Amino acid sequence: MSMNDLVGQYFEAAVAHLQRIRTEEGENIERAARLLADAVAEGRRIFTFGAGHSSLAAQDVVYRAGGLAVLNLLNVPGMTGVNVMPAPLGSALERVSGLATATLDLTPATSGDLLFVISLSGRQVMPVELAAHARARGLHVVGVTSLAYPDKVGSQHPSGSYLKDHCDVVLDSKIAVGDAELSHPGAQTGFGSVSTIVTSALMQAVVASAVGRLAERSLAGEGEAPPLLRSGNVDGGTDWNAELMARHADRIFYAF
Amino acid sequence: MSMNDLVGQYFEAAVAHLQRIRTEEGENIERAARLLADAVAEGRRIFTFGAGHSSLAAQDVVYRAGGLAVLNLLNVPGMTGVNVMPAPLGSALERVSGLATATLDLTPATSGDLLFVISLSGRQVMPVELAAHARARGLHVVGVTSLAYPDKVGSQHPSGSYLKDHCDVVLDSKIAVGDAELSHPGAQTGFGSVSTIVTSALMQAVVASAVGRLAERSLAGEGEAPPLLRSGNVDGGTDWNAELMARHADRIFYAF
Numbered sequence: 001m002s003m004n005d006l007v008g009q010y011f012e013a014a015v016a017h018l019q020r021i022r023t024e025e026g027e028n029i030e031r032a033a034r035l036l037a038d039a040v041a042e043g044r045r046i047f048t049f050g051a052g053h054s055s056l057a058a059q060d061v062v063y064r065a066g067g068l069a070v071l072n073l074l075n076v077p078g079m080t081g082v083n084v085m086p087a088p089l090g091s092a093l094e095r096v097s098g099l100a101t102a103t104l105d106l107t108p109a110t111s112g113d114l115l116f117v118i119s120l121s122g123r124q125v126m127p128v129e130l131a132a133h134a135r136a137r138g139l140h141v142v143g144v145t146s147l148a149y150p151d152k153v154g155s156q157h158p159s160g161s162y163l164k165d166h167c168d169v170v171l172d173s174k175i176a177v178g179d180a181e182l183s184h185p186g187a188q189t190g191f192g193s194v195s196t197i198v199t200s201a202l203m204q205a206v207v208a209s210a211v212g213r214l215a216e217r218s219l220a221g222e223g224e225a226p227p228l229l230r231s232g233n234v235d236g237g238t239d240w241n242a243e244l245m246a247r248h249a250d251r252i253f254y255a256f
Numbered sequence: 257m258s259m260n261d262l263v264g265q266y267f268e269a270a271v272a273h274l275q276r277i278r279t280e281e282g283e284n285i286e287r288a289a290r291l292l293a294d295a296v297a298e299g300r301r302i303f304t305f306g307a308g309h310s311s312l313a314a315q316d317v318v319y320r321a322g323g324l325a326v327l328n329l330l331n332v333p334g335m336t337g338v339n340v341m342p343a344p345l346g347s348a349l350e351r352v353s354g355l356a357t358a359t360l361d362l363t364p365a366t367s368g369d370l371l372f373v374i375s376l377s378g379r380q381v382m383p384v385e386l387a388a389h390a391r392a393r394g395l396h397v398v399g400v401t402s403l404a405y406p407d408k409v410g411s412q413h414p415s416g417s418y419l420k421d422h423c424d425v426v427l428d429s430k431i432a433v434g435d436a437e438l439s440h441p442g443a444q445t446g447f448g449s450v451s452t453i454v455t456s457a458l459m460q461a462v463v464a465s466a467v468g469r470l471a472e473r474s475l476a477g478e479g480e481a482p483p484l485l486r487s488g489n490v491d492g493g494t495d496w497n498a499e500l501m502a503r504h505a506d507r508i509f510y511a512f
Contacts, residue, residue: 059312064338066448
């Protein structure tokens, strides 16, 4: 196997996975986008959550140029990204019961609001508890998870349920168990993760469709233009964003 | 424009961008992978850095199933991801001179070690100072940035230079200024970011190729198998990872 093959194989795997998601998850993306567009139009509070690497796609759509200003990260200390010391603490916290309710109950989220929960396996205590508690409080929940896991890996939640069981809409990332697209006879385990690429694409596609829905309604005189942040790297972007964030301050929780 | 078009357009843009990167950046990916494989084989210290959304791809390859256990995140408080309150503080910190040197000087990184610096625009003080200071200390630097920016947006660094000017290898993400692949007549600005997808793919492809190089050498009797972490979601993964991390403890800085 030549060196170049692995890079080629990696891109092929990523592209094939994105094309599959586009085809097979198109309807679910639109269902999630409908929930998101309605939540924006109705002035609801909107949060995204993921733990560890699953937080990367959750953060990708927050405070983002070309993104909706009213998306907030539900931040749980030690669980967002891998910048916690020691890094394995993030995974350990995912197994602790009580963190989900404690976190969600300290937000102003209430009935009719919207929560995105991202979890590759969907089997840990945190995402299951968070989605279940959110639904008990009347929130709408969109889950982004791989349905390949429940078939093959047991739930860590006492109920035996998975994230997918506590959602209004499930976006199936279809990532294989182990998240490794590549192999090599000289490597002792698989490698080549595509989960961040695929999960980020799912979240960005939901936002894009929601923006389109809001833009259509706005053109029809049925609401405001979608509240989109601009890039701070282009002229006037910073002033635009400050004005937009001030206008929606009652549901933006990432800035003063 | 129908609702479905935006989702389709988003996936098409992401796929087309990945295919372009694969073709046009293939050689640079291999050059970066050679640096990474050599750094792993020689027992060097390896760090990845990004600020704000650029940190997402930096985190994607750290403490990652199917990833190299010896990749470390260079964490700068307030700058990693968007889980800082207020979120605009992250962007503000990128403009502060002195943070890069203070951060790097507190690591054990020394001559011959390797640093990945990810910055979409490559024009802010932090990534420019970090890359320049790292090279002054004898580190090898791989920059992941979009070369579309220097042509169109001024540097914020007093030298007028960009990240690209302080690197041994530059991986060009080719993201357009503004990072917005989509537009709609009812939306007041572009939307649909692909930067996390593309940047994550570049980092993962570099790791994949480096793993392949190490695996080849191992099969030829010229070194150990690539130090790959396993998924904690599969049987035995946790024990495997603990043993691997203990073996490379002298250059893993994300765990005790």
